[in-house]
Amino acid sequence: MQKRSIILYWLLIFIPTVIIGMVAFRLIYHEQERINRLAVDAISDRAKSISETLLLTVEAVQEELIRSLLSISDDRLQDTLLEWSETNPLVRNVFIWDEKAGLIYPVSGVASTSEERYFASRFDGLFSGRVSWSSGKPDSSDIHKDLGRRGTFQDISQMNRGKRELLNIAQSSRSIGLESSDTMEEGITTGGWMPWFAENRLYIIGWVSKRKGGPVHGVELELMTLLSGLISNFPETSSDEPCYALVDDSGALLHQSGDMKIDRDIKPILRVSLEPFLPHWSIAVYTNQGKTGAAGNGFMITALLLLFVFIAAIAAGGFLLMKNARQNMIDAQQKTSFVSNVSHELKTPLTSIRMFAELLLDDRVKDQEKRHKYLQIMVAETRRLTRLVNNVLDFSRLEQGKKRYQIEEINGCELIREISEIHTPRIKEAGMEVILNIPDEAIIIRADRDALEQVILNLIDNAIKYAGDGKEISISMKMGTKNCEIGVEDRGPGVPESHRKKIFEKFHRVDNSLTAKTQGSGLGLSIARRMLRDMGGDLDYEPRAGGGSSFVVSIPLK
Numbered sequence: 001m002q003k004r005s006i007i008l009y010w011l012l013i014f015i016p017t018v019i020i021g022m023v024a025f026r027l028i029y030h031e032q033e034r035i036n037r038l039a040v041d042a043i044s045d046r047a048k049s050i051s052e053t054l055l056l057t058v059e060a061v062q063e064e065l066i067r068s069l070l071s072i073s074d075d076r077l078q079d080t081l082l083e084w085s086e087t088n089p090l091v092r093n094v095f096i097w098d099e100k101a102g103l104i105y106p107v108s109g110v111a112s113t114s115e116e117r118y119f120a121s122r123f124d125g126l127f128s129g130r131v132s133w134s135s136g137k138p139d140s141s142d143i144h145k146d147l148g149r150r151g152t153f154q155d156i157s158q159m160n161r162g163k164r165e166l167l168n169i170a171q172s173s174r175s176i177g178l179e180s181s182d183t184m185e186e187g188i189t190t191g192g193w194m195p196w197f198a199e200n201r202l203y204i205i206g207w208v209s210k211r212k213g214g215p216v217h218g219v220e221l222e223l224m225t226l227l228s229g230l231i232s233n234f235p236e237t238s239s240d241e242p243c244y245a246l247v248d249d250s251g252a253l254l255h256q257s258g259d260m261k262i263d264r265d266i267k268p269i270l271r272v273s274l275e276p277f278l279p280h281w282s283i284a285v286y287t288n289q290g291k292t293g294a295a296g297n298g299f300m301i302t303a304l305l306l307l308f309v310f311i312a313a314i315a316a317g318g319f320l321l322m323k324n325a326r327q328n329m330i331d332a333q334q335k336t337s338f339v340s341n342v343s344h345e346l347k348t349p350l351t352s353i354r355m356f357a358e359l360l361l362d363d364r365v366k367d368q369e370k371r372h373k374y375l376q377i378m379v380a381e382t383r384r385l386t387r388l389v390n391n392v393l394d395f396s397r398l399e400q401g402k403k404r405y406q407i408e409e410i411n412g413c414e415l416i417r418e419i420s421e422i423h424t425p426r427i428k429e430a431g432m433e434v435i436l437n438i439p440d441e442a443i444i445i446r447a448d449r450d451a452l453e454q455v456i457l458n459l460i461d462n463a464i465k466y467a468g469d470g471k472e473i474s475i476s477m478k479m480g481t482k483n484c485e486i487g488v489e490d491r492g493p494g495v496p497e498s499h500r501k502k503i504f505e506k507f508h509r510v511d512n513s514l515t516a517k518t519q520g521s522g523l524g525l526s527i528a529r530r531m532l533r534d535m536g537g538d539l540d541y542e543p544r545a546g547g548g549s550s551f552v553v554s555i556p557l558k
């Protein structure tokens with residue numbers, strides 16, 4: 001019944017703990033997922049805002065260049081463009097093209113530089129007329145309207161440094177070859193920017209035509225200059241923040257925020273395209289934690305750790321409570337059997353004392369020898385009773401920590417001889433013989449005389465009780481390095497291996513049943529060991545060579 005209720009209590013703690021643990025784990029898992037999602041969203045928003053800033057910058061620069069291209073007067077067109085290509089870092093190449101005459105500038109042949117020849121061949125599709133100019137994106141068939149809408153680009157004081165510098169460069173060419181804006185015919189003017197891929201690299205060409213079917217002139221954008229302006233739009237990030245990188249069409253890293261080392265095989269957690277102004281270019285975001293996002297699993301680890309501590313605390317508390325309950329149960333059982341054992345122990349000598357006392361009282365025993373023998377039995381039984389009561393009293397004193405010792409220097413050999421002399425008649429009466437093996441010279445020990453005597457007496461009593469058939473008790477004494485060893489040995493059945501440690505526990509008896517051959521309280525050895533340990537010594541059991549028990553008392557030397 002008791003055991004069942006312990007299991008029930010255990011289950012009452014265990015099942016809710018497991019359920020709480022599982023539910024908490026699910027909640028933590030979902031919360032971590034939500035945090036990761038939020039982190040990825042925040043990263044994605046930041047990447048989008050960087051890309052928007054870059055695109056707006058490119059768009060503004062392109063618009064400014066188109067304005068500048070439109071503002072060049074027809075009669076100074078070639079000179080102005082040439083001057084641009086030399087002075088404006090945003091301009092890589094300039095060109096003038098006519099539908100009928102083809103490429104007017106740069107001229108083909110030796111008059112042009114190798115860069116100009118390469119430029120002409122790069123854009124051969126456009127210059128040969130195979131690709132129409134208006135296919136350029138973004139489509140700006142009416143750029144006057146478009147430019148008007150974007151008046152804010154003029155307010156360059158609001159822009160960041162990189163963008164401002166780029167726009168200054170783009171505008172710087174406007175003063176050269178300027179034509180009054182009213183000469184431009186609205187609705188007829190066309191122009192735009194066209195991303196162009198040659199040998200898998202991005203080039204950007206901008207063009208304008210003031211008259212339908214008229215000559216087209218324009219510039220090729222110097223991407224390096226554009227890039228140097230764009231990278232100032234990048235945020236400064238610390239090492240534990242995600243890294244934002246500008247990646248070109250070939251996958252090369254042009255610029256990155258922070259100083260994270262990005263290997264070629266690391267995959268970005270997300271990419272934001274820079275279409276339409278910089279096709280195939282993108283903002284890529286890298287994190288140290290790989291794919292889970294910038295927040296990592298910090299929350300999950302901390303929460304799981306706390307959950308683990310919580311469950312471990314409940315489990316440990318529950319385990320200790322159960323252990324305690326079990327121990328209490330064992331103690332209660334042992335106390336019950338102790339009480340019945342002690343009662344039985346008291347009853348046996350009392351019965352025989354009473355029986356012999358009544359015989360003597362009624363004067364029914366006439367034989368003097370018999371009377372003497374009965375009186376001897378009564379004395380022996382009273383001694384047994386005294387020993388038992390002393391044991392119980394000692395036990396309660398030891399349990400309460402009230403036992404006091406009077407440590408003194410004693411000649412151990414003398415003490416053991418005295419004890420054996422006093423008890424030899426009793427031992428002999430039990431049909432056993434005493435073998436003494438004690439050195440002649442004195443061995444001075446430090447002990448409480450009465451306590452040590454009680455220990456030896458207990459061991460002798462046990463030998464009589466449990467090993468009477470062995471017919472001998474051997475008491476020996478020898479000197480160790482720090483301790484003196486007193487051995488009390490018999491030729492009885494010995495203590496079974498599984499009980500050898502337990503016999504020193506309180507109330508433990510090898511045979512605990514009331515029907516046991518010999519009765520006892522299970523206190524003798526536990527009290528003996530505790531008293532010896534209190535005095536700085538110890539008590540151990542070892543099986544005796546050749547059969548029997550060997551109890552070894554060790555006690556400190558002087």
Ligand code: ADP
Nearest residue numbers: 462463466494503509510520521522523524525
């Ligand atoms: P008690 O003798 O009152 O039962 P003890 O603490 O003195 O209590 O002994 C504990 C147990 O150790 C005994 O019940 C007995 O089974 C075993 N024991 C003690 N001494 C001997 C011995 N000399 N030979 C065999 N068994 C012994």
